[in-house]
Amino acid sequence: FVVEPGDVRVRYGGEQTVWVRGADPDLSAALRWRRAGGTWQSAALLPAGAEGVHHFRLRNLLDDVEYQVQVGNRRSPSYRIGVWVPPEVEGVALRYRYPDYLGLAPRAVEDGGHITAPEGSAVELHVAVNKELERAELVLESGDRLALRQSAEHLWTVQFPLQRDDFYRIELRDKEGNDNEMPTRYRIVAALDEPPVLKVRFPRGDDEATALEEIAFSFVVSDDYGLRSHGLEYAIAGREKVRLTLGAEGVKETERQGEYLLALEELGLRAGDLLTWTLWAEDYKPSRSAY
Secondary structure (H helix, E strand, C coil): EEEEECCEECCCCCEEEEEEEEECCCCCEEEEEEECCCCCCCEECCCCCCCEEEEEEEEECCCCCCEEEEEEEEECCCEEEEECCCCCEEEEEEECCCCHHHHHCCEECCCCCCCCEEEEEEEEEEEEEECEEEEEEEECCCEEECCCEEEEEEECEEEEECCCCCEEEEEEEEECCCEEECCCCCCEEEECCCEEEEEEEECCCCCCCCCEEEEEEEEEECCCEEEEEEEEEECCCCCCCCCEEEEECCCCCEEEEEEEEEEEEHCCCCCCCCCCEEEEEEEECCCCCCC
């Protein structure tokens, strides 16, 4: 009689059917098997429909199994079902280092995966895996592939600059040449450092005033990562602009309330003079001028 498949490899948790062909139908047929270091178990082989063909299915294989078939008084050689475990990502920890100008402390996310940080940040991934690997790569959907280096047993690391929104996955290959199955798709968000936002409470729109009046200004200025300074700029037709700083560097605030009283009497205005004004604010981004 013939036993199939003989020696074989099966994924962890999978199943394997053992087939026996050419067995004498008048003799009893049984499958004997044992896990490594275990005791032998046996079960009758089941007829498969075709004459002389029997089978038995071993389910939920978690360990290597040795098996053989007995028909009557005859036994086949022993065969081996080797159980293999695919490489898997067991966890992703993130380390963020932000651009110096933001003045933010480094941040660690132990149970991470999705990446969100200001553009220009340095991101370091520490990828925990379940077994020894031949290689590990971070694959960006935009096309780049970054090799991870092994930093400890079952731990692989890579660092890269955060430049744009993207998606990534971690591809693994173990020492036996097996790849990880259906790697998780993670999101990358490079948060823009937006310019400051100014909201004027009053005055609202164009207006007329006498040369002796005082114009009250009230406003709110904010920035996502902190304000450097802010102020008021005004100009009278035919004269140089005047730029006033109303709030300078100090505590790095993300929002400030501003008020200022402009005394027109001190400006030497005459009837018909036109005064224009604007508010300005500056954050810490080196490549951006006051807004």
